[in-house]
Amino acid sequence: MTASPTAGDLTPGRPLVFRNGTVLTMDDAHRVEHDADVLVTGDRIAAVGHRLPVPEGTAEIDASGGIVMPGMIDTHRHMWQTAMRGYGADWTLTQYFVWNYLQWGKSFRPEDIYAGNLLSAIEAIDAGVTTSVDWSHNLHTIDHAEAAVDALASVPGRFVLAYGNIQAAPWEWSAAPEFRQFVARRFSGGGTDMLGFQMAFDVPPASPDFPEKAAFEVARELGVPVTTHAGVWKVTTDEGIRLMHEHGFMTERSVYVHSASLSTDSYHRIAATGGSVSLSTESECSAGQGYPPTWKLREHAIPISLSMDTSMWWSADLFSAMRATLSADRAREHMEAHSRDETVTHHKLRAEQVVHWATRGGARALGLDSLTGSLEPGKKADLVLIKNDASPVMFPLLNPYGHVVFQAQRGDVHTVVVNGRVVKHDHALVGADLGRAREAIGRTVDHLRGVLGPRAWEEGMHPEIPEMRVLDNPYTYTYPGE
Numbered sequence: 001m002t003a004s005p006t007a008g009d010l011t012p013g014r015p016l017v018f019r020n021g022t023v024l025t026m027d028d029a030h031r032v033e034h035d036a037d038v039l040v041t042g043d044r045i046a047a048v049g050h051r052l053p054v055p056e057g058t059a060e061i062d063a064s065g066g067i068v069m070p071g072m073i074d075t076h077r078h079m080w081q082t083a084m085r086g087y088g089a090d091w092t093l094t095q096y097f098v099w100n101y102l103q104w105g106k107s108f109r110p111e112d113i114y115a116g117n118l119l120s121a122i123e124a125i126d127a128g129v130t131t132s133v134d135w136s137h138n139l140h141t142i143d144h145a146e147a148a149v150d151a152l153a154s155v156p157g158r159f160v161l162a163y164g165n166i167q168a169a170p171w172e173w174s175a176a177p178e179f180r181q182f183v184a185r186r187f188s189g190g191g192t193d194m195l196g197f198q199m200a201f202d203v204p205p206a207s208p209d210f211p212e213k214a215a216f217e218v219a220r221e222l223g224v225p226v227t228t229h230a231g232v233w234k235v236t237t238d239e240g241i242r243l244m245h246e247h248g249f250m251t252e253r254s255v256y257v258h259s260a261s262l263s264t265d266s267y268h269r270i271a272a273t274g275g276s277v278s279l280s281t282e283s284e285c286s287a288g289q290g291y292p293p294t295w296k297l298r299e300h301a302i303p304i305s306l307s308m309d310t311s312m313w314w315s316a317d318l319f320s321a322m323r324a325t326l327s328a329d330r331a332r333e334h335m336e337a338h339s340r341d342e343t344v345t346h347h348k349l350r351a352e353q354v355v356h357w358a359t360r361g362g363a364r365a366l367g368l369d370s371l372t373g374s375l376e377p378g379k380k381a382d383l384v385l386i387k388n389d390a391s392p393v394m395f396p397l398l399n400p401y402g403h404v405v406f407q408a409q410r411g412d413v414h415t416v417v418v419n420g421r422v423v424k425h426d427h428a429l430v431g432a433d434l435g436r437a438r439e440a441i442g443r444t445v446d447h448l449r450g451v452l453g454p455r456a457w458e459e460g461m462h463p464e465i466p467e468m469r470v471l472d473n474p475y476t477y478t479y480p481g482e
């Protein structure tokens with residue numbers, strides 16, 4: 001038996017082997033290896049197999065009783081909003097828009113964007129999410145953008161800055177010389193595989209002149225993908241998809257977030273041009289973009305990735321996304337069958353498929369499939385060990401995909417490796433300064449609480465509850481003599 005390594009044994013650059021785990025490779029064949037090893041050398045996966053010979057001095061992690069899988073990938077998260085974690089738990093999308101877009105979004109200073117991003121980035125790697133897209137749509141000055149990037153760069157995860165600005169029109173902010181200068185300064189050549197770049201903006205149906213065209217042209221000129229909230233009930237519609245398609249802006253690298261209230265015609269246009277959809281199932285269920293359209297996307301063979309959207313409601317936890325996505329698909333299938341007086345006897349969507357969406361699906365969406373998303377020799381070492389010897393939920397381990405989706409949770413994430421570097425080990429973060437994030441967030445919350453004042457702060461968190469009447473019950477019991 002090997003002694004468990006301490007964090008000091010896990011210095012970057014030292015080879016590392018996970019021994020005797022259940023390995024979900026998520027390769028093209030979805031190979032599952034039992035009692036298997038994964039060897040990491042440098043920033044790459046060197047081998048997956050049984051009783052692997054390893055270089056002298058390799059650190060060993062006992063993965064027995066656990067699951068080794070690729071790091072998860074979140075393709076859409078407004079990381080700055082993590083500063084207001086949980087504040088909007090009872091909101092609808094309308095309340096979210098009013099608070100962030102119309103009322104208080106402008107109150108976020110660069111240091112507040114920094115604080116939210118820092119906490120969000122640390123939270124992601126802690127949860128085994130090794131790649132996150134920061135859908136950063138409150139960059140109302142370049143200082144805000146610098147702060148967003150500085151925070152991401154200070155945390156050892158893989159990130160993509162999706163640059164956006166809800167305080168100005170996309171054809172305005174993308175045309176500003178300082179935006180071009182920022183991109184050239186921080187993302188020359190389109191960024192790196194540790195910190196990539198997208199442009200983030202929406203196409204609401206307001207103007208038939210399609211002014212967003214200019215922003216798409218900037219993206220094309222810079223050679224960067226566009227990520228857009230599409231199919232958001234009454235906010236972005238089929239009209240936006242049609243305009244994008246007719247002007248030739250739909251590409252394989254386009255990411256359509258939600259896509260929950262679109263027509264068949266729009267799904268055809270997305271499928272034909274090879275883009276992918278980022279599903280935020282919990283968001284779609286709670287906020288009201290439309291029902292999460294898993295089955296429609298599968299019918300159109302549209303690639304899917306998963307995302308958490310915003311920590312104003314949810315956390316960075318992709319276990320939660322996988323679980324919600326599988327449950328929402330099945331709930332719809334049952335309800336539709338019941339409405340026809342039928343019974344579903346076999347589920348179409350399987351746990352294995354949603355694990356694919358949380359790993360390979362994300363890699364494909366971001367053009368990173370040759371680098372991450374599966375455990376295969378030669379790929380970058382982004383991986384997660386799910387193991388918790390103190391938990392009664394870790395055994396028996398019979399159906400590994402089912403275990404990941406319905407049994408495991410973020411607290412079971414034992415070890416996380418990003419780009420060959422151990423960033424979490426034995427359930428504790430390695431090299432991420434949570435104390436610094438806590439202080440920064442404290443200052444931001446104090447600032448925002450001061451700007452809002454006590455009344456707006458409370459009212460924002462506790463929106464009015466519509467009246468609900470309890471139905472008259474014909475069987476109401478009355479005591480004799482009353």
Ligand SMILES: [Zn+2]
Pocket residue numbers: 076078135229257309
């Ligand atoms: Zn969003």
